[in-house]
Amino acid sequence: MAFTELYQGSASISTTEYSLTNGSTTIATVTTDAVLSVWLDLNAMAAGDEYELVLREKVTSGGTQRTLVLGTFWGTQSEFYISGPFQVLHGWDVTLRKRAGTDRTIGWSLRGVT
Numbered sequence: 492m493a494f495t496e497l498y499q500g501s502a503s504i505s506t507t508e509y510s511l512t513n514g515s516t517t518i519a520t521v522t523t524d525a526v527l528s529v530w531l532d533l534n535a536m537a538a539g540d541e542y543e544l545v546l547r548e549k550v551t552s553g554g555t556q557r558t559l560v561l562g563t564f565w566g567t568q569s570e571f572y573i574s575g576p577f578q579v580l581h582g583w584d585v586t587l588r589k590r591a592g593t594d595r596t597i598g599w600s601l602r603g604v605t
Contacts, residue, residue: 492604496524501532501598504542508588509598512575518547520556520582525603527577529561529585532598533568541565544572549581556582563590 509530512519531544544561550567561574585601 494604495602496526496600497603497605498538499524499599500599501596503594503596504587504589505594506589508545508586511585511587511601513584514584518556518586519532519584521584522550522580523605524580525578525605527574527579527583527585527601527603529572529574530600530602531572531587533564533572535595535597536564536566536568537593537595538566541590542597543588543590543594544574545586545588546574546577546583547586548577548579548583552581554581558585561585 500514507516508518512521542564546561547556549556554577
């Protein structure tokens with residue numbers, strides 16, 4: 492097993508859910524087995540902004556992809572965000588969307604042991 496950066500990038504995030512694995516608004520179904528941690532650089536956020544980070548995963552390989560909110564972020568952010576590790580394997584994605592405020596460019600890194 493190796494520790495690696497699975498996905499990384501940055502994008503202007505709007506009210507449409509944005510897939511951090513696809514780098515687009517198309518939701519992914521990644522089947523790479525991993526112990527996953529999400530890193531976000533939220534320093535572009537300002538007063539009045541609200542963003543939501545979601546993990547999508549299937550409980551079984553034939554199941555339906557469901558959502559788990561990992562975090563909701565409000566206002567100015569001076570520190571980056573790191574999620575706890577999650578075991579993912581059956582059909583996962585990590586998404587980000589703006590709930591209020593201005594579209595901002597957010598950087599991310601999805602890191603894991605595969």
